[in-house]
Amino acid sequence: LGLPLCGVFGFTQAMALVAARKPMVLVSAFDAQEALALMTRHRVTYFNASDDMVDRLLGAAQSSGPFTHVRSVGYATFNASLDDIVTRADARGLTLTALWGMSELQAMAARRAPEDSAQRRAIPGGTLVSPAAQVRVRDPESGALLAIGEVGALEISAPSRMLGYFGDPAATQAALCEDGFMRTGDLGMLEADGGFTFVSRMGDALRLGGFLVGPAEIEAQIQSHGSVDNVQVVAAGNRAVAFVTLAAGNALDEAAIQAHCARRLAKYKVPARIVALDAFPTTDSANGVKIQRARLREVAEEMFK
Numbered sequence: 561l562g563l564p565l566c567g568v569f570g571f572t573q574a575m576a577l578v579a580a581r582k583p584m585v586l587v588s589a590f591d592a593q594e595a596l597a598l599m600t601r602h603r604v605t606y607f608n609a610s611d612d613m614v615d616r617l618l619g620a621a622q623s624s625g626p627f628t629h630v631r632s633v634g635y636a637t638f639n640a641s642l643d644d645i646v647t648r649a650d651a652r653g654l655t656l657t658a659l660w661g662m663s664e665l666q667a668m669a670a671r672r673a674p675e676d677s678a679q680r681r682a683i684p685g686g687t688l689v690s691p692a693a694q695v696r697v698r699d700p701e702s703g704a705l706l707a708i709g710e711v712g713a714l715e716i717s718a719p720s721r722m723l724g725y726f727g728d729p730a731a732t733q734a735a736l737c738e739d740g741f742m743r744t745g746d747l748g749m750l751e752a753d754g755g756f757t758f759v760s761r762m763g764d765a766l767r768l769g770g771f772l773v774g775p776a777e778i779e780a781q782i783q784s785h786g787s788v789d790n791v792q793v794v795a796a797g798n799r800a801v802a803f804v805t806l807a808a809g810n811a812l813d814e815a816a817i818q819a820h821c822a823r824r825l826a827k828y829k830v831p832a833r834i835v836a837l838d839a840f841p842t843t844d845s846a847n848g849v850k851i852q853r854a855r856l857r858e859v860a861e862e863m864f865k
Contacts, residue, residue, distance in 0.1 A: 561598065561607040562590035568667040569636065573608045592620035603629040608668070611635055611642040612849070614649060614656065624653040632674040634659045637684055638850060640779055641790040646682040658684045660758050664735065664742055666720035669693065670755065684758035685748060693718035695756050696741065697748055700772075707750070711759055711772055714748035715741040747774060764853055766795040769828030778802070778821065778829055785820045787813065792840060792851055796860035799832040803856050805839065812836040833863060 561584075563570030577584040585602050587594060590613060598604070607630070609617075614635055621627070632655045635645070646656045655674050658681055661667040672686040688695060697712040698705055706712045717740050724732035735743050747759040759765070759774035766773045775793040782791045782802055787810035793802045806812060814834045821830045841852040 561585050561604060561609075562587055562595055562613060563608060568663040569608065569661070572661075572667040592616040596621055596626040599626045599630065600628075605629055605631050606633070608634040608636075608659070610638050611645050612639050614645055614654075615639075615642055618648060618652055618654070621652065627652060627654045630654060632657050634668065634671055636661075639790075640776075640783070640792065643682070643780065643783065646678050650678050655681075657681050658686065660684045660686065660756075662744060662746075664722045665716060665718055665744075669716060669718055669720065670695075685751075685756045687753070687755040688716070688718065690718050690720065693720075694741075695748075695750065697750050697756070700762070708752055709749055711747055711749045711774070713762065714744045714746045714756065714758070716744055717741045747772060764794070766793070766800055768795070768798060768800060769826070771828075773800075773829060775800075778825060778831065781821050781824050782817060782831075782834070785817050786810075788817070790840070792853060792856055793831065794853055794857045794860050796832075796857070796864050799864065800829060801856075801860035801863065802831040802834045803837050803840065803859075804834060806836055833860075835859075835863075 563573060565571050565574060574584060574586075585598050585604060587598070595617060614633065633649070635656050636659050649656045657672040657674055657676070659668055660670040662669070668689060670686045670688050672681045672683065674681075694717045696705055696715050697710065698715060700713045715737060721740070721742050724736070737743065745762050747762055747765050748756045749759065750756050760776060764775055766775060778793045778800055779791045782788055782793070782804065787806055788804050789807045790805045791802055793800055795801070802817075804812070804817075812834070817834050818830055841855045842849045843852055
């Protein structure tokens with residue numbers, strides 16, 4: 561309901577319904593008001609969406625009525641400022657479950673369970689969808705396989721795995737392990753129940769104080785400062801740099817936000833610089849608007865030359 565079929569996220573949802581011989585409601589482009597009307601008319605029970613799409617549905621709905629028949633919604637995280645989307649949806653009777661996937665694994669490789677707590681349903685990762693799939697985590701430097709709770713490079717084997725990149729054997733060899741596992745390019749850690757937690761993209765990971773650190777922990781602390789509307793944290797060498805957009809009526813107080821971080825974060829995680837922007841650089845994609853973190857890294861690195 562609204563995800564474009566030109567992206568694997570929407571295509572996989574459609575194919576799942578075809579395989580299950582279930583009806584689907586398709587629209588040519590996502591519009592929150594139209595989607596709400598169709599959900600009510602057709603008694604939609606399940607759909608997938610980005611966090612931005614869910615936010616627009618919640619804003620457009622006058623009551624919980626359109627969600628009466630919806631059992632759960634699989635959602636993908638693209639907007640860091642919507643970190644409360646699961647609890648806000650819960651309050652409206654809409655159960656969100658975080659997903660994890662990539663195009664090379666046909667998008668939806670893992671998901672959280674609807675019966676999980678709201679806090680757990682907000683963490684990307686979860687249980688592998690296919691019982692034949694396997695997940696492991698490897699130290700990106702030593703190559704050693706890691707135990708439960710240790711952060712490293714996420715590798716997955718699944719029946720949905722691609723055969724290779726068309727016309728690019730070098731890229732295929734770099735992405736696939738000899739035993740068939742896919743190098744996902746993500747940082748993650750194994751969970752005791754056999755699932756996993758997504759931490760960050762490998763390219764977004766910060767090497768701080770000798771440790772691999774996901775930016776989400778630092779971003780969450782900065783986001784909790786009242787002056788901040790949204791935040792993205794990147795690395796410049798071994799330093800963390802935060803780019804923020806400010807809440808209306810606020811001016812940047814770099815020292816105050818750094819002190820706010822120091823109260824809850826290890827010293828090496830406190831950003832060396834905090835920079836205010838009018839808006840983040842973005843790119844439109846099939847699944848929504850994505851922030852250009854690579855561009856932010858370039859700006860951060862220039863600051864320390």
